[in-house]
Amino acid sequence: MANDGQVATYNIQGFGPHNGPIVHGLHIYSTNSTGKLAFLKNIVGIEEYDFDHYPSVLVKEWAW
Numbered sequence: 001m002a003n004d005g006q007v008a009t010y011n012i013q014g015f016g017p018h019n020g021p022i023v024h025g026l027h028i029y030s031t032n033s034t035g036k037l038a039f040l041k042n043i044v045g046i047e048e049y050d051f052d053h054y055p056s057v058l059v060k061e062w063a064w
Contacts, residue, residue: 006033008040023049027061 001007008031015024027045031037043063050058 002033002036004035006035006037007031008033008037010040010045021050021052023051025049 008029010027010029013026013028015026025047027047029040029043029045031040033040045061046064047059047061050060052058
């Protein structure tokens with residue numbers, strides 16, 4: 001949610017083995033925003049979760 005009250009939502013889809021130190025997935029973003037969040041309309045984010053940094057998790061995401 002942006003300061004102006006506009007909202008973006010996303011769905012998470014994971015793929016590949018979920019028991020290793022690296023997990024991959026994607027976020028599918030959706031918004032009706034015409035403000036700061038407008039760039040997220042129909043964007044897919046490819047993500048990588050690195051659990052080797054326990055108790056923290058390092059997350060990288062690339063827009064597609």
